Amino acid sequence: MAVFDKFFQSAFSVDNVIFGFDEGDLKVLLIKRGESPFEGSWALPGDLVYPTEDLDTAAVRILEELTSLKNVYLEQVKTFGGVDRHPLGRVITIAYYSLVKISDYKLRPSSFAAKASWHSVASIDQLAFDHSEILTACVERLKQSVRQRPVGFQLLPPKFTLTELQHLYEAILDTELDKRNFRKKILSMNLLVDLDQIQEGVAHRPAKLYKFDTLKYQEFLAKGYVFEVSESKTKYK
Amino acid sequence: MAVFDKFFQSAFSVDNVIFGFDEGDLKVLLIKRGESPFEGSWALPGDLVYPTEDLDTAAVRILEELTSLKNVYLEQVKTFGGVDRHPLGRVITIAYYSLVKISDYKLRPSSFAAKASWHSVASIDQLAFDHSEILTACVERLKQSVRQRPVGFQLLPPKFTLTELQHLYEAILDTELDKRNFRKKILSMNLLVDLDQIQEGVAHRPAKLYKFDTLKYQEFLAKGYVFEVSESKTKYK
DNA sequence: TCAAAAGTGTTCTTATTACACCCATGG
DNA sequence: CCATGGGTGTAATAAGAACACTTTTGA
Numbered sequence: 001m002a003v004f005d006k007f008f009q010s011a012f013s014v015d016n017v018i019f020g021f022d023e024g025d026l027k028v029l030l031i032k033r034g035e036s037p038f039e040g041s042w043a044l045p046g047d048l049v050y051p052t053e054d055l056d057t058a059a060v061r062i063l064e065e066l067t068s069l070k071n072v073y074l075e076q077v078k079t080f081g082g083v084d085r086h087p088l089g090r091v092i093t094i095a096y097y098s099l100v101k102i103s104d105y106k107l108r109p110s111s112f113a114a115k116a117s118w119h120s121v122a123s124i125d126q127l128a129f130d131h132s133e134i135l136t137a138c139v140e141r142l143k144q145s146v147r148q149r150p151v152g153f154q155l156l157p158p159k160f161t162l163t164e165l166q167h168l169y170e171a172i173l174d175t176e177l178d179k180r181n182f183r184k185k186i187l188s189m190n191l192l193v194d195l196d197q198i199q200e201g202v203a204h205r206p207a208k209l210y211k212f213d214t215l216k217y218q219e220f221l222a223k224g225y226v227f228e229v230s231e232s233k234t235k236y237k
Numbered sequence: 238m239a240v241f242d243k244f245f246q247s248a249f250s251v252d253n254v255i256f257g258f259d260e261g262d263l264k265v266l267l268i269k270r271g272e273s274p275f276e277g278s279w280a281l282p283g284d285l286v287y288p289t290e291d292l293d294t295a296a297v298r299i300l301e302e303l304t305s306l307k308n309v310y311l312e313q314v315k316t317f318g319g320v321d322r323h324p325l326g327r328v329i330t331i332a333y334y335s336l337v338k339i340s341d342y343k344l345r346p347s348s349f350a351a352k353a354s355w356h357s358v359a360s361i362d363q364l365a366f367d368h369s370e371i372l373t374a375c376v377e378r379l380k381q382s383v384r385q386r387p388v389g390f391q392l393l394p395p396k397f398t399l400t401e402l403q404h405l406y407e408a409i410l411d412t413e414l415d416k417r418n419f420r421k422k423i424l425s426m427n428l429l430v431d432l433d434q435i436q437e438g439v440a441h442r443p444a445k446l447y448k449f450d451t452l453k454y455q456e457f458l459a460k461g462y463v464f465e466v467s468e469s470k471t472k473y474k
Numbered sequence: 475t476c477a478a479a480a481g482t483g484t485t486c487t488t489a490t491t492a493c494a495c496c497c498a499t500g501g
Numbered sequence: 502c503c504a505t506g507g508g509t510g511t512a513a514t515a516a517g518a519a520c521a522c523t524t525t526t527g528a
Contacts, residue, residue: 475528476527476528477526477527477528478525478526478527479524479525479526480523480524480525480526481522481523481524481525482521482522482523482524483520484519484520485518485519485520486517486518486519486520487516487517487518487519488515488516488517488518489514489515489516489517490513490514490515490516491512491513491514491515492511492512492513492514493510493511493512494509494510495508495509496507496508496509497506497507497508497509498505498506498507498508499504499505499506499507500503500504500505501502501503501504
């Protein structure tokens with residue numbers, strides 16, 4: 001049995017790439033590590049999986065311990081298992097991403113949330129462990145997802161303008177979209193409900209507010225679709 | 238340190254869904270288990286990951302031990318970590334799928350390949366452990382992949398006919414395609430090389446043989462694409 | 475009255491769909 | 502000469518791409 005035991009000298013963790021959207025930027029919630037290894041570095045929130053805990057449950061727990069949010073969209077992305085990825089032993093990690101509305105988020109005082117904050121994905125360079133690689137994989141997955149289902153309503157506040165929605169798509173896809181074609185496409189999907197309300201207190205023509213139609217969204221998921229909108233060619237090529 | 242040690246009483250394995258294509262059917266290589274648990278059941282080939290082995294390396298090893306094949310397409314799909322998925326302890330498994338040409342495959346005598354054989358995906362019902370669930374996830378991933386890149390040449394023999402290629406797509410997507418539209422689309426991609434050879438010994442007009450253009454395929458991967466061909470409406474709706 | 479973002483249609487081009495008959499071979 | 506699968510083109514429709522000016526508000 002000694003040979004078999006050798007295999008049980010390893011652990012697994014879950015790391016969670018928590019995406020948010022604010023100020024026109026795609027953001028990720030990172031934690032400043034307070035202990036060795038990588039003390040002082042920014043890292044993805046994560047934890048070892050308890051012996052009697054499912055992987056999805058662990059991912060939910062990590063998210064909830066950090067943000068108090070429940071019923072958040074969560075998706076397993078990829079497992080990273082490089083032999084030397086963790087200095088303390090063989091630890092493989094299952095990466096998830098989740099989508100949260102930053103407006104709902106309240107920092108929760110907890111042991112490992114001591115120094116959590118939002119960072120623009122575009123501006124992140126170095127992370128602890130192999131977390132940069134994990135982040136990249138999750139961003140790629142998100143890009144792919146956004147083309148296959150409307151990802152917006154998990155990231156935007158309950159009421160939003162079409163321009164905000166467009167900026168979200170532009171941030172995720174890292175491109176610029178044509179305003180008229182975007183609106184035509186989105187509205188033709190019949191996923192949005194016009195709230196008959198407008199923005200207030202803006203120094204320009206106020207935009208109409210919309211919300212997502214949850215029922216229509218369910219139908220969409222069942223059918224499957226491909227979202228494609230032309231880039232605005234002049235600004236970006 | 239005792240608390241920490243508790244987490245290191247677990248292991249991880251890799252399970253490999255090895256797809257092949259033959260006789261118009263999508264197939265998977267399964268192994269008949271010769272030992273408990275699930276003795277006598279069919280299972281996916283898999284093994285515990287060695288302490289100093291990367292996940293991808295383990296997946297390659299499992300494939301090679303079983304088939305002697307190298308340089309095979311391999312993709313990580315999902316990790317399964319249900320608390321009770323393995324009767325002997327906490328073992329999570331990282332699922333991969335691979336694509337092999339059945340014509341290249343030679344059964345290799347090895348401890349766990351004793352009873353390996355190909356099974357039509359459509360006809361599989363019960364598998365050991367949670368392997369049915371794993372298989373389903375890999376089939377879904379394959380369906381998705383085939384719409385995003387030409388998957389054919391990893392599964393077909395070096396020379397093939399357009400009808401064989403179409404049948405492969407139909408088997409994977411589980412639908413029927415329109416012959417003319419399929420050919421138009423495939424040929425317009427310029428991925429195929431006409432070998433100026435024809436089938437021999439068939440009791441009908443012999444079909445032209447093609448092979449894949451590896452260079453063009455690389456370009457395709459770089460650009461990304463979406464493969465869509467209409468179903469043949471009359472037979473299938 | 476200015477700045478700033480909202481809102482709105484049409485034309486052109488390209489891709490997708492539907493569909494049916496003749497051809498080459500072996501038995 | 503028959504059965505079997507191989508091979509081929511066109512017209513109709515739908516989807517995507519390009520593109521610029523007027524409107525509403527607060528400062």
